[in-house]
Amino acid sequence: MTQAPSTPKLKILLADDNDANRLIARTILERAGHNVTTAQNGSHALSLAKLASFDLIILDIMMPVMDGMRALRQLRRDKSSNSDVPIFALTAYCSAEDKQRYFLAGFDSVLSKPLRTGDLENAYIRHKDKRVSPLLDTVDVRTSANVPLLDYEMIEQLSEAGSAERLSDIQKRFWDSVQIKCEIIKDSLPEALRGDGHFLSQFRRAVHAVKGAGGAIGLARVSHIGRELQNAPPEDIAPLMIAFADALSQSRPELTAALNGDIDLVRSRELNTSVQMSG
Numbered sequence: 001m002t003q004a005p006s007t008p009k010l011k012i013l014l015a016d017d018n019d020a021n022r023l024i025a026r027t028i029l030e031r032a033g034h035n036v037t038t039a040q041n042g043s044h045a046l047s048l049a050k051l052a053s054f055d056l057i058i059l060d061i062m063m064p065v066m067d068g069m070r071a072l073r074q075l076r077r078d079k080s081s082n083s084d085v086p087i088f089a090l091t092a093y094c095s096a097e098d099k100q101r102y103f104l105a106g107f108d109s110v111l112s113k114p115l116r117t118g119d120l121e122n123a124y125i126r127h128k129d130k131r132v133s134p135l136l137d138t139v140d141v142r143t144s145a146n147v148p149l150l151d152y153e154m155i156e157q158l159s160e161a162g163s164a165e166r167l168s169d170i171q172k173r174f175w176d177s178v179q180i181k182c183e184i185i186k187d188s189l190p191e192a193l194r195g196d197g198h199f200l201s202q203f204r205r206a207v208h209a210v211k212g213a214g215g216a217i218g219l220a221r222v223s224h225i226g227r228e229l230q231n232a233p234p235e236d237i238a239p240l241m242i243a244f245a246d247a248l249s250q251s252r253p254e255l256t257a258a259l260n261g262d263i264d265l266v267r268s269r270e271l272n273t274s275v276q277m278s279g
Helices: 019-031 042-049 068-077 096-105 119-128 152-161 164-193 197-217 220-230 234-278
Strands: 011-015 035-039 056-060 087-091 109-112
Touching: 011 019, 011 042, 019 035, 019 152, 019 164, 019 197, 035 042, 042 056, 042 068, 056 068, 068 087, 087 096, 087 119, 096 109, 109 119, 152 164, 152 197, 152 234, 164 197, 164 234, 197 220, 197 234, 220 234
Parallel strands: 011 035, 011 056, 056 087, 087 109
Antiparallel strands: none
């Protein structure tokens, strides 16, 4: 694993509305030695910023109550000890156009979801050196069947960063969150398939939430299919939805086994399955 560059230990305010994503990011950041305070949305972050000083603020772009863009503008306007601290965007939308929009809005750097070990350190050093963050590679357009079920690098990072109790808590919060979002997907799906704008928007927001959380915990195939599904026209939703549900179902036991220390066994099972399918 590549060694992350050395950075000062920072006092960080992290805002993300997804419970599981927030815990995963906090685990990775604390493992790197940072002191992390978490907020559930932009409004909550503003309240916390009035009570304490931070070295860095990280704002998820898409949050209820107050999103990252609005929170950024308010933090810059407030006359407080945090009005001039670096503020980084955290988002699953990281195309070149998206990143340019975040920089123009006033963010000092952009972190992509899922957050990985070393991402913050690299972005922080680039910011201090006044270098623009590099653009991400274009999206892999392979079919979902060729995308690994799990992101083993991400899972290894989580396993190294968290205790057994923390990993168990992360999994519980993740699947609880997925269950809630899947109920929304199920309820909105019939009308979304008919092209109803309201339900289609509701459906896409729920898929986006599952996709983002899945990527953060290492569900590579779920995240890949979710990316296609959230942007699919109504006529393409049905087959993608079946693949999405299958990927979630297949991922759950394998994720549990991998985070419980059987990552090599899970990896070998997936490799054997791929060989059988190709043969």
